[in-house]
Amino acid sequence: MSDTPVTVLGLGDMGTALARALLKAGFRTTVWNRTAAKAEALVAEGALRAATVAEAVEASPLVVVCLLDHDSVRDTLAPVAKALTGKAVANLTSGTPRQAREMAAWAADQGADYLDGGIMAVPPMIATPAAFVLYSGDREVFEIHRAALDALARSEYLGEDAALASLYDIALLSGMYGMFTGILHAYALIRSQDIKAADFAPMLGRWLNGMSGAVAGYAEKIDSGDHARGVVSNLAMQSAGFGHLIEAAEEQGVSPELLAPLGPLMARRVADGHGHEDLSGLVELLHTRP
Ligand code: FVH
DSSP states (O other): OEEEEEEEEOOSHHHHHHHHHHHHTTEEEEEEOSSGGGGHHHHHTTOEEOSSHHHHHHTOSEEEEOOSSHHHHHHHHGGGGGGGTTOEEEEOSOOOHHHHHHHHHHHHHTTOEEEEEEEESOGGGTTSTTOEEEEEEOHHHHHHTHHHHHHHSEEEEOOSOTHHHHHHHHHHHHHHHHHHHHHHHHHHHHHTTTOOHHHHHHHHHHHHHHHTTHHHHHHHHHHHOOTTTTOSSOHHHHHHHHHHHHHHHHHTTOOOTTTTTHHHHHHHHIIIIITTSOGGGGHHHHSOOO
16 A cells, blocks of 8 residues: 555546546545545445545545536635645646636645646546646645656646646647547538548548648747748638638538638738738737737
C-alpha cells in the first residue's frame, strides 16, 4: 500500500474511474459521493467510504474533487471550509479559467493548497497511456502529490497560474469540437447521396491526417504575426472556394449551419486586404493581439 492516503469527492463516471485507478495503484482511498450508493462497487474493491464530506476531507492530505461543475464544487466544499485547512485540493472538475482562479483564491482563504486540473480522457482511458491530466497551481503541491496524480494518468504541469489547466483544456476541446464539426458535416454530405459513412471513413481519416500539418504551420504564423509567409493556398482563393461548399451543401439538402460561420470571417479578412495571406490570419479577427 502506498503511504499517502487520497480522498476522492464525486463518484460519477469519471470520479469512479479515478478512485479505481488510485486503489489499483495501492493508495489508501477514501471516497464520498452525494448519492451514497455509487460508492458500493469501490468499497467492495477496497475503498473506504466516508459518510460525510467532512469525514472524507479529514481522511487524507490530498483531496481529489471530480464533480459535475463549478457550482457543485462550491456547494460541496463551502460547508467544510474549515476542514480544508492544511489539505491539498486537486480539483479535476471542468470549469473556466476564471472559475479556477476563483477556486484557488477561495482555497487559499481556507488555508488549503490548490491545484486545478483538466482531464484529457474519457473514463475508460484513465490509468492508460492514452490519458493525460493538465495541472496548474502550486508547483510544490504538485510535486509532493505527484505519485498519486500520476496514478490517474500522465500528469502535465503547466504553471503557477491556476487558470492555465482550464485554459489549455478548453483550447484542446475547442480544437476537438472544430474537428468533430467538420467530420459531421462531411458525413451528412456523403449520406445525402446514400453512401455509407463507413465506406467514406478511411478516405476522410487519410485526408484529415494529411491536413494535420496546419497545427504546427498555423502556430508559426500566429506567433510571428506574419500570415503572408510561405502561403500555399491564399485566403482569397479559399474564400471564393468556400462559397462552393455552402452551395453544394444546400444543393444536397444538407444544412450548412455547422460550417457556415467561417464564410463571413474569410470574406471580412479578404475585404480588409489580407487575401494574399493564409487562413491562419482569421485568428486576428477572433482576438486582438496583446
Ligand atoms: N466523463 C467524461 O468523459 C469527461 C471527461 C473529461 C472530464 N470530465 C469532467 O469530469 C467531471 C465529472 O464528470 P463525470 O463523467 O464523472 O460526470 P457524472 O457521471 O455526471 O457525475 C457527476 C458527479 O457530480 C456529482 N454532483 C452533481 N451535482 C452535485 C451537487 N450539487 N453536489 C454534490 N455532488 C454533485 C454527482 O453526484 P450524484 O448525482 O451521483 O449524487 C456525481 O458524482 C465533470 O466536470 C466533467 O466535465 C468528464
